[in-house]
Amino acid sequence: MSSGGGYDGGIGGSDESFTAFAFAVVSVAVLLMYLPWLTRTIMGTYKYYTTTPVRRGDVLENPLVEIASSWAFIPSVLLTLAASPSMLVTGANICMKDKVFFLRCCMPKFLRFMIRPKILVLWLWFVLFSSTMYSTLTFDPHSILGVPSTASTGDIKKAYRALSKIYHPDQNKTEAARVVYVELRRAYKALVDREAFEEEEAQRQQEVSVGVGLPRFMTNQENGGFVLFGLLGVLFAVPFGLWYKFRSNNQIPKLVKHAHLDRERVETFLGIFGIPADPKYLERCASQQKILETLKSLGLAPSTATLSMVINFPSFVEFVARCMEPEKYRTALMNLGFEDQGIITLQAHFTKVGPDEVDAFLAAHPPIDTTPQAQLLSAADYRAAKYLFEQHTQQVDDAMETLVQTLPFEVRTPRKLVALHKEIYELLDLVYKAEKPLLRHVQNLVDMPRRVGELLSELEPEMDKSYRKSIKQYMEQQAQGKVQRRQMKMMHRQMGL
Structure with missing residues (x-):
């Protein structure tokens, strides 16, 4: 068999060609992803350093600092956990006790961080680059042909002919033999016909068609x-x-749902921080929960209703008393949103089981006369709990920012909720960094769940007001448009057009 054999092996089906093709595609993807980011970073850095410190204020941020903090995030977390292993234990305990928080807040953030497209594409680029470089650097034609590096041209041709008789596709139809034969021809050309080998390699690099890449x-x-x-x-x-x-889907219900979880999360985490709960607030929450469950069971409230629906209701005991005397408290019940049929339903229900439910409620929630003292965590446990709490508040803050941008008119409650989160962190730092926490700081933290609940009760009415204002403005614009069109028609008639 001649050294120039009739079978060329083809470039199209080789794994190396596929790797090269994939590397080219991923390189383009990396450029498309990172070029805009690189441009923004360069422009932002130039703007930051060309702006005087006085004019920077709190608006401009140094992009280089952001990049450094992003790259150092995982190493800093690992170093922190290595220095304080108890933080990992504390965080794991918190997530195990509140699995809903872990699945809704922590796990999505972790997954988004680990499988970000920019990170995955860059990682894939490095893998393909390494594979391409490895196949290039480890190509040893002498080893492939089984001859020493000092072999003469005659020995190389002899070895190639012997191996071709074994692996040539005309002699061996297996796929493995085909792969070996392609490498044999490549090694032979590299040693005997260097010019043809370089031309073929150049062709391999320039081919970008689908056939080459498959x-x-x-x-x-x-x-x-x-x-x-x-x-x-x-x-x-x-x-x-x-x-x-x-x-296109309506994301507003999802954003509002994030907000409604805030009161429960704030209450839970303040308990983890060792901040005692307000007995009056706990009693009020228990009353609201009991009233809401009763209204749902009687069909007077939808199954998706939240505590914000009954935020202005009296205590459960007082509510039962009013429902059992509808003639006396009819106006008060109607102000709570009940119609005549609803009032009749409540009267019939509580006349039958009201006293028993009141006794059971009072037995399950006995009054507490004194407020428990704060029981603060250790410094390491505080940092771990604070980090997890920040994941929740950041999620709510992002939802509130999106809500503000989505609604047709500005609403103030989301901004107030974000500011309240900031106040909570400031108070926590004051309590934990002081040698002896001031009672007023602790009391302010005790009052936070109530304040969050009050803000949440204002959110939906304010959103409804924003939509009503938007609809009113739209109707006014439509009316003005009709008037203007009528005026234009009259002018055209007068002008004989």
Whole structure:
């Protein structure tokens, strides 16, 4: 068999060509992802350092500091945990006790951080780059042909002919033999016909067609059905994925849901921080919860109703007393939102079981005369609990910021809630950093769940007011447009147009 054998091996099906093609595609993706970010970073850095410190204020941030903090985030966390292992134990205990918080807040943030497209694409680029460099640097034609580095041209041709008789596709139809033969031809050309080898390598680098990029299993006719169904799956999956991601959906209920979880989370974490609960607040929350459960069971409140619906209701005991005397308290009950049929339903229910439910409620929630003392955590446990609490408040703050941008008119409650979170952290630092915490700081923290609850009770009415204002403005604009169109028609008639 001649050294120039009739079978060229083809570039199209080689794994190295596929790796090179994938590396080129991923390189383009990296450029598309990182070029805008790099441009913004350069422009932001230039703007930051060319602006005087007086004019910077609190608006401009140094992009280089942000990049350094991002890269140092994971190492700093690992160093902190290594220095204080109890922080990891404390954080794990908090997440285990409140699995809903862990699944709704911590786990999504962790997944978003670990599977960010920019990180994955960059990681894939390094892997493909390493594979390409490895295949280039480890190519040893003498080793492939099984000859020493001092072998003559005649010895190289002799070894190539011997191996070709074994691995040439005309002699050996297996896929493994085909792969070996392609490498044999490449090694032979590298040693005997260097010019042809360099031309072929240049062609391998320049080829970017689909045929060059496809791996062997896709070009094999035996896998035609699998490849066909795979391509059809991609053709259907990609448009569906894009539709699912960018479909227009109303996200406001999700944002409001984040806010309604805030009171419970604030109350829970303040308890973890060792801040005692307000007995009067606990009693009021228990009353509201009991009233809401009763209204849901009687069909007077939707199953999705939250405590904000009954935030202005009296205590459960007082509510039962009023419902049992509707003639006397009819106006007060109507002010709470009940109609005549609802009042009749409440009277019938509480006349039958009211006294028993009041006794059971008072037995389950006995009055507390004194406020418990604060029982503060250690410094390491405080940092761990604070970090987890920050994950929740940041989620709520982001939801409130999105809500403000989504609503047609400005609402103040979301901003107030964000400011209240900031106040909580300031008070916590004052309590934990002081040698002897001031009673007023502790008392302010004790009062935080109540203040959060009051803000949440104002959120939905304010949102409703914003929408009503938007609708009113739209109707006024429509009316003005009709008047202007009528005036234009009259002017046209007068002008004979």
